Amino acid sequence: MITLFTHIKELIQVENSPKKMVVGKAMKQLPTIKNAYLLIEDATIIDFGEMTNLPPQKPDHCINLEGQIVLPTWCDSHTHIVFAGNRVQEFTDRIHGLTYKEIAERGGGILNSAKKLQQISEEELYQQSAQRLEEIMQLGTGAVEIKSGYGLTKEAEVKMLRVIKKLNKNYPITIKATFLAAHALPLAYKNDKKGYLNMVIQEILPAVAEENLAEFVDVFCEKGYFSVEDTELLLAAAKKYGLKPKIHVNQFHAIGGVQSGVKFKALSVDHLEEMRIKDIESLKNTQTMPVALPSCSYFLGIPYTPAREMIDAGLPLALASDYNPGSTPSGNMNFVVSTACIKMKMTPEEAINAATINGAYAMNLETSLGSICKGKKANFIVTKQIPSFEFIPYSFGNHQIESVYIEGKPI
Numbered sequence: 183m184i185t186l187f188t189h190i191k192e193l194i195q196v197e198n199s200p201k202k203m204v205v206g207k208a209m210k211q212l213p214t215i216k217n218a219y220l221l222i223e224d225a226t227i228i229d230f231g232e233m234t235n236l237p238p239q240k241p242d243h244c245i246n247l248e249g250q251i252v253l254p255t256w257c258d259s260h261t262h263i264v265f266a267g268n269r270v271q272e273f274t275d276r277i278h279g280l281t282y283k284e285i286a287e288r289g290g291g292i293l294n295s296a297k298k299l300q301q302i303s304e305e306e307l308y309q310q311s312a313q314r315l316e317e318i319m320q321l322g323t324g325a326v327e328i329k330s331g332y333g334l335t336k337e338a339e340v341k342m343l344r345v346i347k348k349l350n351k352n353y354p355i356t357i358k359a360t361f362l363a364a365h366a367l368p369l370a371y372k373n374d375k376k377g378y379l380n381m382v383i384q385e386i387l388p389a390v391a392e393e394n395l396a397e398f399v400d401v402f403c404e405k406g407y408f409s410v411e412d413t414e415l416l417l418a419a420a421k422k423y424g425l426k427p428k429i430h431v432n433q434f435h436a437i438g439g440v441q442s443g444v445k446f447k448a449l450s451v452d453h454l455e456e457m458r459i460k461d462i463e464s465l466k467n468t469q470t471m472p473v474a475l476p477s478c479s480y481f482l483g484i485p486y487t488p489a490r491e492m493i494d495a496g497l498p499l500a501l502a503s504d505y506n507p508g509s510t511p512s513g514n515m516n517f518v519v520s521t522a523c524i525k526m527k528m529t530p531e532e533a534i535n536a537a538t539i540n541g542a543y544a545m546n547l548e549t550s551l552g553s554i555c556k557g558k559k560a561n562f563i564v565t566k567q568i569p570s571f572e573f574i575p576y577s578f579g580n581h582q583i584e585s586v587y588i589e590g591k592p593i
């Protein structure tokens with residue numbers, strides 16, 4: 183079926199041939215076409231251009247989008263949306279003065295989520311997670327990465343990853359799975375980190391690979407969680423199974439995780455709230471995408487990733503939500519883009535590049551998503567009637583979405 187969208191006020195993030203990512207100064211450029219048309223066939227973009235150049239067409243459907251803007255759906259490259267219940271109690275504890283670290287040391291935090299997740303059935307976990315997935319699709323997300331890491335036992339990690347696989351099968355949104363058993367040290371291994379890492383490497387990793395449950399591997403490389411040495415041990419083991427690293431680094435402390443990421447050719451290094459000059463230097467001229475998670479900084483009241491410094495130094499940057507029950511109970515990429523502009527001083531052009539094409543790269547999806555390009559998936563957002571694309575981040579806390587198309591169909 184062929185659908186033609188006409189009189190689009192502005193078609194955002196267009197490209198003639200797919201690029202890998204947008205880097206440094208180039209992030210200020212956001213290619214657009216005013217008064218545009220967009221032609222899709224089933225799930226694929228087949229043409230676009232200026233209305234004045236529209237070739238004669240006999241589409242099955244024709245939709246007039248006068249006054250409305252069209253942009254690619256958000257590519258959210260870092261989430262933990264498969265989780266059980268919530269951690270609202272910790273939210274109020276933090277208001278009363280406890281820190282994220284203190285809560286974790288009391289057995290709250292990731293271990294609290296792991297306990298909840300271990301207790302519920304795969305079906306119940308699927309239902310809760312599907313609800314979150316539907317919610318983010320309505321908010322304009324058309325591709326998402328989801329991590330394990332609230333299981334922390336073989337059974338529960340595999341349960342999480344099977345839920346991710348089932349979501350991928352049942353929903354049109356593109357989903358990538360990441361294996362994150364090294365997210366926290368479970369109570370059963372409280373004084374035996376080596377034992378836990380051995381168990382992850384010898385028992386869980388082969389099971390995950392056997393069922394083909396993940397494409398990426400992640401480690402929470404942080405003081406009090408996993409050291410650089412632990413991280414490298416795990417990345418090396420995962421490499422044997424073909425899992426590419428996407429790792430949590432520099433959230434609270436800069437301990438060398440960025441350098442490990444670069445050394446192991448990580449697809450991305452994520453968080454980066456604490457960046458030293460040498461961390462920025464290490465990322466230059468590499469294939470590793472730095473990923474900022476501004477909603478996490480907002481919710482925890484921790485520093486924002488120094489986006490300005492990083493982009494001005496010539497690095498690319500992607501933006502993602504980090505949707506999870508502890509540090510970011512929100513998967514709203516519209517809010518992420520606004521917050522990046524307001525708090526990190528990214529321009530709207532930079533933020534949109536970061537949340538579309540660079541996010542796609544951080545999931546290995548840049549050839550099929552992240553821009554309006556012939557042959558790419560017809561995943562796009564149609565806005566309400568708004569004055570300009572800058573209005574999207576400007577109107578923070580609201581969203582300007584009228585409809586979301588995933589694989590060519592409105593959802």
Ligand SMILES: N=CN[C@@H](CCC(=O)O)C(=O)O
Nearest residue numbers: 291292402504506507508509
């Ligand atoms: N920092 C590690 N992992 C998650 C939070 C996990 C949690 O608190 O449940 C994050 O990316 O912020």
Ligand SMILES: [Zn+2]
Nearest residue numbers: 260262430504
């Ligand atoms: Zn995370």
